[in-house]
Amino acid sequence: MSLSDPNRATRNTPKRVAIVIANPATSTTTGWPVGFWWSELTHPYFAFHEVGYEVEIFSPAGGRCEADGLSDPRDASGYSASDLVSMGFIHTPALAALVERTRPVSEIDLARFDALVVAGGQAPMFTFEGETALIRKVVEFYEAGKVTAALCHGVAVLRYAKGADGAAIVRGKTVTGFANVEEDFADEAVWGMGALPRGQHLMPWRIEDELKHLGANFVQAGRWRAFAVRDGNLVTGQQNFSGAETARLVIEALGR
Numbered sequence: 001m002s003l004s005d006p007n008r009a010t011r012n013t014p015k016r017v018a019i020v021i022a023n024p025a026t027s028t029t030t031g032w033p034v035g036f037w038w039s040e041l042t043h044p045y046f047a048f049h050e051v052g053y054e055v056e057i058f059s060p061a062g063g064r065c066e067a068d069g070l071s072d073p074r075d076a077s078g079y080s081a082s083d084l085v086s087m088g089f090i091h092t093p094a095l096a097a098l099v100e101r102t103r104p105v106s107e108i109d110l111a112r113f114d115a116l117v118v119a120g121g122q123a124p125m126f127t128f129e130g131e132t133a134l135i136r137k138v139v140e141f142y143e144a145g146k147v148t149a150a151l152c153h154g155v156a157v158l159r160y161a162k163g164a165d166g167a168a169i170v171r172g173k174t175v176t177g178f179a180n181v182e183e184d185f186a187d188e189a190v191w192g193m194g195a196l197p198r199g200q201h202l203m204p205w206r207i208e209d210e211l212k213h214l215g216a217n218f219v220q221a222g223r224w225r226a227f228a229v230r231d232g233n234l235v236t237g238q239q240n241f242s243g244a245e246t247a248r249l250v251i252e253a254l255g256r
Contacts (some may be wrong), residue, residue: 015053015114019044020105020134022123022154023059024066029202030195036070038086038149041099041119043243044250046085051256057114060131062104068121068256071240106133116141120178120240122150125203128156135160135165142169142234147253151228151237151246152178153203158236159210161166172213175236176229177207179220182239 021036041057044240048055059065070079073087080086089095107118116137118124128134138161142148150157161169183206191198212218220238221227228237228245230253237246 015048015051015256016112017044017048017053017055017115017250018058018108018113019055019119019153020058020060020108020118020137021065021099021102021115022119022121022127023061023063025123025127027122027202028126029200030190033066034126035066035068036071036119036120036121036123037152037240038067038073038080038090039083039240040071040121040154040237040243042083042086042089044117044119044151044247045089045095047244047247047251051251053251053254057098057102058105058108059102060105060127060134062102062107064100065102067099068123071121104133105131105137108139110137110144110146113141113146114254115147115149117246118150118154118157118252119243120150120154120156122153122203123157124153125205130158131157134183139163139169142213145233147233147235147250149235149237149246149250150177151242152239153207155207155211155236158216159207159214168214168216169234170211172217173234174217174219174229174231175234176218176227176238176242177211177236178219178239179218179223180206180208181220181223183208184222 024035027034073080073083141229158170163169186202190196226241226245235249
C-alpha cells in the first residue's frame, strides 16, 4: 500500500465504541443504593482494547458513577472476588478515573462511534424508563445500522426503544438478557436475607417477560452461564458473566 493510497487513513483508523453505564440511583423495592455492574464495563472494555479499539465511557447524566457493591471484587461478601479484570481496572488510576467523570450520553456522536454498548447493574431497572436521551441514542444507532448492544439489566433500555414506525426495535428479534431463572434466584436470596417479604420481587419488572410481550424471541443459556446473541446489528448479553461474550459478538460484527 503506497502513502498515496486513498484508503490508508480509513484502514488505520481504529474502531470506536461508546460504553454507557448507569448513574447512581436508589432501589424502589429495597431502598438500597444501586448502580452499574463492574464486570459489564470492565470485561468489554478489556476485550475491545485487546483488539485495538478506542473506548469512551458515558452515562445518562454524566459525572461520577458508582457500582453495585456485589460487583466490586473488594466487597466483603466475596461475590466478585475472582473478577481479576475488574480488580485491575479499579486499581489502575487512569481507568478508575474514567468512572469518576463520565460524559453524558447526549454527547455521543453517531458519526464518531462504530458501536454503542449499554452495560447493566441494578440501576437500569429503576431509571432507564426516564432516560430519554439514552433511549434516543439506542434507536439512532440501531436505525443507522450501527452495532447496538446491551447486556444483563442494561437490556432494560430495549423495553423503551421504538423505531420510526412506532414499533419496538426488538420485535421479531432474537435477544437475551437477565433471565427469569436468574431473577428467581435473586429473589430467593433477598428473601433468605429477610431483606424483602417473601413474594415481593427484587426488581420492579422482568426483562424476559417484557421483551417477549414486545414480540421478541427471548433465549437464554441457563442460570449464570456466559451467553450472548447477535441478530443483525443488535447484540445482547444474558447477565454479568456475559461481558466478554457480548464484546466478542460486537468485535465479530465490526471486524478488526
